[in-house]
Amino acid sequence: MQNSLKNIFPNFSSELIATIEENGSHQDFEAGTILMRTGQYIKNTVLITKGKIKIYREGEDGGEFLMYYLQPGQACAISMICTAKSEKSQIMAKVVEDVSVMMIPLQMMDKWMMEHRSWYEFVIETYRSRFEEVLEVVDNIAFRSMDERLEFYLKKHSDACGCSEVNLSHQEIATELNTSREVVSRLLKKMEQRGLVKLNRNQIELLNTNFTN
Amino acid sequence: MQNSLKNIFPNFSSELIATIEENGSHQDFEAGTILMRTGQYIKNTVLITKGKIKIYREGEDGGEFLMYYLQPGQACAISMICTAKSEKSQIMAKVVEDVSVMMIPLQMMDKWMMEHRSWYEFVIETYRSRFEEVLEVVDNIAFRSMDERLEFYLKKHSDACGCSEVNLSHQEIATELNTSREVVSRLLKKMEQRGLVKLNRNQIELLNTNFTN
């Protein structure tokens, strides 16, 4: 298991890995578990070693708006930022594929930042990449129409899983884009007519590789 | 002038202030200056000591989408994140009120993080508050309609200046919300009819204090 942590976080120094093993607690969660709610206080930084976590913003009406996914080798930027002052979370985190995580108590954060160069760099890089990702989300909703956002969404999914099939229902996609199922169905149909995708039940195959680029 | 830096950044230690004075370069920019463009490499972290800088995202069509404003005592989070690896900027920064800034060479970032506790805390807090602000922006465009966004926008402005008048033309507002002038005019007129605002040329007075809360 020590081995795998080193594999998943290749940039961590051996000392850091050892420290994590020593101070962190290994935990598993099933798909569907909500790890973090808006308004909740955060007490741990979360490192993902297996599975997939969805980070989203929840609207008052219960709408979910996808921000990004966390996968093995990544960490929750929000938990890092907030732990620094034990702030409240402003987002929701839901397990979408059974996960294994390392929970790092918040007291470790500041300490490791000073003691472990590789931790420091990991944290900064996590901030940077997540900020960038959220800016991209803003771009999409601010400047793009639903059909472009849908294409972007599908591409992101296929990139994430490394395959060209997206196994989601129209309803699930609609929820994450904060629109209605009918709109998604219609737009997907148009994309199929343009030859970009092939639609199956609970699955969308991306055909055009140009589109995937 | 050393004095004022201490006043503007009250949490900085005296040693840190001295170090900043020593290594940073004081610069002034006029309103209208673009300090940072999308795609540009960042070589400095920017501390604002006077004036106001607008941070926005630019669409392909040239549309501007307001993210937030930077004011004295604040720093550009993007410049901090990016400098760590000398990355490209993903945003635009434009001076909206003549500013004075301290430019901190990127090499100082990492060094000070280790040496100055008050710098470390400032950087973390900057990350946190900006991330939060951007999440709020996402909320607004994802879940709210234009009339609500307009109200939020006006409130934010009056909060920022501490007064109840917003001195902007409809066109300027429309640009920042990435909509058209006509839409803003229409919605403002409705708000006036509801007794929320009073419309003057180049100025919107917020009347209802309930609304301002």
Add this chain to the structure above:
DNA sequence: AACCTACAGTAACATTTATCACAGAAAGAA
């Protein structure tokens, strides 16, 4: 005064997105 320009108001229309209503197909359960 006469003129110009930026700003604001508003009607008419186009487009996009949301909502409602319903029908059929696929998968699973009884």
Add this chain to the structure above:
DNA sequence: TTCTTTCTGTGATAAATGTTACTGTAGGTT
């Protein structure tokens, strides 16, 4: 099989927003 549920497709319609076109007005300039 039959029943049931979930998923998908699609038309009709409503609502929000974007666009075009035109008018008037306030302020500044000559």
